[in-house]
Amino acid sequence: MTDNLRGKSAIVGVGHAGFGAAHGFSAYDIMAQSAHAALNDAGLKLSDVDGLFCTMMEDSMPVLMAAEYLGIQPRYIDGTMTGGSSFVNYLTSATMALEAGLCDVALICYGSNQRTASGRLVTASKLPPYEGLYSPRYPISGYALAAARHMYEYGTTRENLADVAVAARAWASHNPEAFMRDPLTREDVLSSRMVGDPLTKLDCCLVTDGGGAVVLVRADRAKNFPNAPVYVLGSAAESSHRQISQMKDFTVTAARESGKRAFAMAGVTPADIDVVELYDAFTINTILFLEDLGFCKKGEGGAFVSDGRIAPGGALAVNTNGGGLSCVHPGMYGIFTIIEAARQIRGDAPGMQLDGVELAVAHGNGGVLSSQVTAILGGASTV
């Protein structure tokens, strides 16, 4: 995505459904409920949707299943599967498709019943051939290998990791939509059951049900909708590997490149950002992405996140809904970074609403630190 696409599309509707446990509902049910919620929010109908951007954990052609379920016949479709980053990646293709006139109303959507379907969860992902023999437990083993190396090279500590989870919980405690809202201390995280050293159960994201959806239109007509538009100022992707064993540097993700290009396109810097929503599948993610996106130097992420610095009232607002660690994590979390960023800009966040948010980062991660996608979203004053 290049500068001439800056601000050319806008989010005019967001929605979600099935947070927590959605007993009796399928992944597609939850996807569709989310789509309806986002379209209602935008004052649009299903029949208005002519661009569909979707992937699911089920089936080999989930975007076709989604269109069929919704009863729509979209003229533009993107089902590119890059894991949890897919939905942030669709911001780019949706903007391109809208700007090119290939569609007029773009719907990005997702749903999962991962929690209530537990035990019969079907994943299309097989263990990589040169890794499976050693029985790594995915995805945690991949992230544990990255965390261990970060600790070795930079002196990052388990306390630093724990403080990421503590901060996420502190945000979640203000959010009635969050799944886990009880107080959490550093000691709780450290004494939680070790799952894959150095990561404990509380260093890992939740397993919940849930879905989310976002509606975009061309910026030139974005003001004709019930809510204030949230503009896509920049978006960029970079992928570095698929299998964790192919990651060149276990302490540096492709977010360094996706972030650099997304910020350049938006014409802003990390210092300008009011709120950061990033994919915190594990506590190490938050540290890696804050470093790689340029909010602190490589190796300083541990100190940067500690002692409440990314919690409410801290130096930088990170994952203001409680993130995948404490709010919601239905298999893939990426879409919720967009939804929370958009709501903070609109001023209708469900939890702690920050004052005067004009610029937000939504950052998606896919695979095992494999695919990184960064989007910069902005309010009316930024275009």
Add this chain to the structure above:
Amino acid sequence: MESALGPDAKFREGLSNGQINLPQCDDCGKFHFFPRINCPHCGSTALTWHRALGTGEVHTTTTVRRRPESGGDYNVCMVELTEGVRMMSRVDGILPADVKIGMPLAVFVGDIDGTPAVLCKPAEG
């Protein structure tokens, strides 16, 4: 002589003979792993296989926690071979908690449930 086997089969053939063989690029000189038909560093398809030295070190490591009745905790690591390639492996012969990053390793062909596999143990001396 041109190999009749694809890269994966050729690697596994080496393992079944107790050898860790790795493809090296004729153009840029670098080794790579996993085996494939092109060099991931420069794109060349001119590759020659060499037997690895069987030495390396722990690049990063984790302990997968498992209930004792299911077999107990075990190690999963990334080993960096002296040839410069990394692969997933397991360090045997010591407790998972004693596997440390930077530890020198002897890398050998063992087996996991009857399948030949690259395994490691702490280097002697």
